Every structure is written in structure tokens, then in C-alpha cells.
Amino acid sequence: MMDGPSLREDGRVECAPTKPRHAKAARSHTGGRIGNQQYSADADEMAVLQAENATLRQRLADMERVLAQVEQKQLADQAEALDDISELLKLAEMAKTEATSFNHNTARDKMRRDIQTLQAILKKAKAERNDFKKTIKQTEEKLRLEMEKKKEEGLKSEIDQEIFTRIIKEDREKYRAHVVELLARIKSLEKEKYDVFLWAKSHHEIYVQEMRKLARAFAKVKRMSDESTYEAKAFYHDVIQLKHVVLSDAAGLEDALLQQQAKDDDTRCAAFVLENHESS
Structure with missing residues (x-):
């Protein structure tokens, strides 16, 4: 090729x-x-x-x-x-x-x-x-x-966060106003408690004096009862009823004092809890 x-x-x-x-x-x-x-x-x-x-x-x-x-x-x-x-x-x-x-x-x-x-x-x-x-x-x-x-x-989240912040701020202001109102009520209750205490103290002294009078009257009636006279027995019966009335009044006074003390304790506890919650 x-x-x-x-x-x-x-x-x-x-x-x-x-x-x-x-x-x-x-x-x-x-x-x-x-x-x-x-x-x-x-x-x-x-x-x-x-x-x-x-x-x-x-x-x-x-x-x-x-x-x-x-x-x-x-x-x-x-x-x-x-x-x-x-x-x-x-x-x-x-x-x-x-x-x-x-x-x-x-x-x-x-x-x-x-x-x-x-x-x-x-x-x-x-x-x-x-x-x-x-x-x-x-x-x-x-x-x-x-x-x-x-x-x-992201934009929606920012808007929701801003709205939530405003709501929290408004709720906090309302809560603070409520706490201030509760503290004012607590102070008023403490004043009422002190007034009740003074009233109970004054009535307690009166109650002691009445009890002493009743004790003396009871001793006198007892001596009179030993004489078995009808008047003495009637008087003794009246003294016993009076004693029961006084004792029932005293018991009611003590119950009222105990109930008032329990209410004061509850009020004090509520104030303590509110103060701790506000500080946190």
C-alpha cells in the first residue's frame, strides 16, 4: 500500500x-x-x-x-x-x-x-x-x-414575644395593686385584732372581778345552806344559775378570742406568702 x-x-x-x-x-x-x-x-x-x-x-x-x-x-x-x-x-x-x-x-x-x-x-x-x-x-x-x-x-415569634411581654407587664402592675390592697386590709385587720384584744382584756378583768364576787357569794350561800333554810337554798340555786350564765359567757368570750387569733394567724401567713412572691 x-x-x-x-x-x-x-x-x-x-x-x-x-x-x-x-x-x-x-x-x-x-x-x-x-x-x-x-x-x-x-x-x-x-x-x-x-x-x-x-x-x-x-x-x-x-x-x-x-x-x-x-x-x-x-x-x-x-x-x-x-x-x-x-x-x-x-x-x-x-x-x-x-x-x-x-x-x-x-x-x-x-x-x-x-x-x-x-x-x-x-x-x-x-x-x-x-x-x-x-x-x-x-x-x-x-x-x-x-x-x-x-x-x-421569626417575625411572628417576635410579635408574639412583644405581646406576651406587654401582658406580663400589665398583669404585674395589677398584681402589685392587689398586693398593696391586701397589705392595707392586713393592717386594718391587725388594728381590729388589737381593738378586740383590748376589749377582751378589759372584759377579762371584769370577768375576774365577777368571779371573785361569785366565789364570795357562793361561800356565803354554802354557809347558809348548812342552816337548811329555804331562802338559802333558793338563793343558792339562783347563784348556781348565775354562775352557769357567767361561765357560759366566759367560754363564749374565750372561743371568740381563739377564733380571732386563728384568723389573725391566717392573715399573717397570707401576708408573708404575698411578700415573698412579690420579692421573687
């Missing part, structure tokens, strides 16, 4: 070394014309291959750039897409190697098949990229809506 220009790895056409002119002169005129036609056809075909190779390199560069973008944004669940891109690079590298190793006829058919394969893979990668962009856009929209929702909830 005739040696023609070969395609190097950098895309340049490397021509075979020309033979000396004296060797060409030995050929016939007809053979030289056929050789020139074949060489021209090979050169045209090589130019086409060179253009296709340049297009392939451009597409390969585009695919590598797309791969770099996909690798930066791709999520963990898209490992299959990465495998496809890696396979694409492997196929492109194999196509590049085979384009420089095979002859131009075989390389052209192989390159066409590789280009078709690469185009199919590139189409799939573009579709996956579009899906990935849609996923990113949907995720950003969800994130935006969530941030707006959080912002509204």
Missing part, C-alpha cells in the same frame, strides 16, 4: 520523505500522472480526516469542559453519570490513539463510528446535565421558600 501523509498526535500532517528526482524521471509519463492523481486523492482524504480530527478535538475539549462543570455540581446520587463521562473520556482517548495508529482508510471508518458513539454519549450527558440543572433549580426554589417561611415565623 502506498505511503501517504500520516496524522500526528498534535493534529499536524506528516508527509513521507520525497524520493530523488532522478528516480521519478525513470517512471513513465502515464505512471506519473496516475501517481499524482492518487496522491492528490490521498491528500484530499487526509485533509478531510484532519478536519474531522480537529472537530473531534474541539468536541472532546467541550466534553472535558462539560465534565469539569458536572464534577463540580453533581450530587452523590449521580455516580452513574460520572461513570458515563469517564467512559466517554476513555473512548475519546482510544479514538485519539487509534486515529494516529491506523492507516487513513481504516481510521476514517473507525473515527466515524467513534464520533457517532461520542455524539450519543455527549447527548446523554447533555440530557443528564439538563436534568441536573432542573434539580438544582428546584432545590434552590425550595430553599428560597423555606427561608421565606423561616423569616415569617
Whole structure:
């Protein structure tokens, strides 16, 4: 097979070394014309291959750039897409190697098949990229809506907190007024208690004096009863009834004092609790 220009790895056409002119002169005129036609056809075909190779390199560069973008944004669940891109690079590298190793006829058919394969893979990668962009856009929209929702909830929480603070402040003022009123009532009850104490004390002295009088009268009646006179017995009976009346009055007075003391103790405890609650 005739040696023609070969395609190097950098895309340049490397021509075979020309033979000396004296060797060409030995050929016939007809053979030289056929050789020139074949060489021209090979050169045209090589130019086409060179253009296709340049297009392939451009597409390969585009695919590598797309791969770099996909690798930066791709999520963990898209490992299959990465495998496809890696396979694409492997196929492109194999196509590049085979384009420089095979002859131009075989390389052209192989390159066409590789280009078709690469185009199919590139189409799939573009579709996956579009899906990935849609996923990113949907995720950003969800994130935006969530941030707006959080912002509204934060504003609502601030408003609720301000309202709650105002309510607590108003309740505290009402509570303080109520405490002041209770303290005034406690002071009034203490004054009433002191007045009752003075009244009980004065009546207690009167009660002691009456008891002494009754004791003397009882002793006198007892002496008179020893004489077994009717008047003495009647008087003794009257004295006994009077004693019972006085004792019942004294018992009622003591009960009233005890009840008043219990009320005062309850009032004192309530005042103590209110003062502690206000201080806390």
C-alpha cells in the first residue's frame, strides 16, 4: 500500500520523505500522472480526516469542559453519570490513539463510528446535565421558600414575644395593686385584732372581778345552806344559775378570742406568702 501523509498526535500532517528526482524521471509519463492523481486523492482524504480530527478535538475539549462543570455540581446520587463521562473520556482517548495508529482508510471508518458513539454519549450527558440543572433549580426554589417561611415565623415569634411581654407587664402592675390592697386590709385587720384584744382584756378583768364576787357569794350561800333554810337554798340555786350564765359567757368570750387569733394567724401567713412572691 502506498505511503501517504500520516496524522500526528498534535493534529499536524506528516508527509513521507520525497524520493530523488532522478528516480521519478525513470517512471513513465502515464505512471506519473496516475501517481499524482492518487496522491492528490490521498491528500484530499487526509485533509478531510484532519478536519474531522480537529472537530473531534474541539468536541472532546467541550466534553472535558462539560465534565469539569458536572464534577463540580453533581450530587452523590449521580455516580452513574460520572461513570458515563469517564467512559466517554476513555473512548475519546482510544479514538485519539487509534486515529494516529491506523492507516487513513481504516481510521476514517473507525473515527466515524467513534464520533457517532461520542455524539450519543455527549447527548446523554447533555440530557443528564439538563436534568441536573432542573434539580438544582428546584432545590434552590425550595430553599428560597423555606427561608421565606423561616423569616415569617421569626417575625411572628417576635410579635408574639412583644405581646406576651406587654401582658406580663400589665398583669404585674395589677398584681402589685392587689398586693398593696391586701397589705392595707392586713393592717386594718391587725388594728381590729388589737381593738378586740383590748376589749377582751378589759372584759377579762371584769370577768375576774365577777368571779371573785361569785366565789364570795357562793361561800356565803354554802354557809347558809348548812342552816337548811329555804331562802338559802333558793338563793343558792339562783347563784348556781348565775354562775352557769357567767361561765357560759366566759367560754363564749374565750372561743371568740381563739377564733380571732386563728384568723389573725391566717392573715399573717397570707401576708408573708404575698411578700415573698412579690420579692421573687
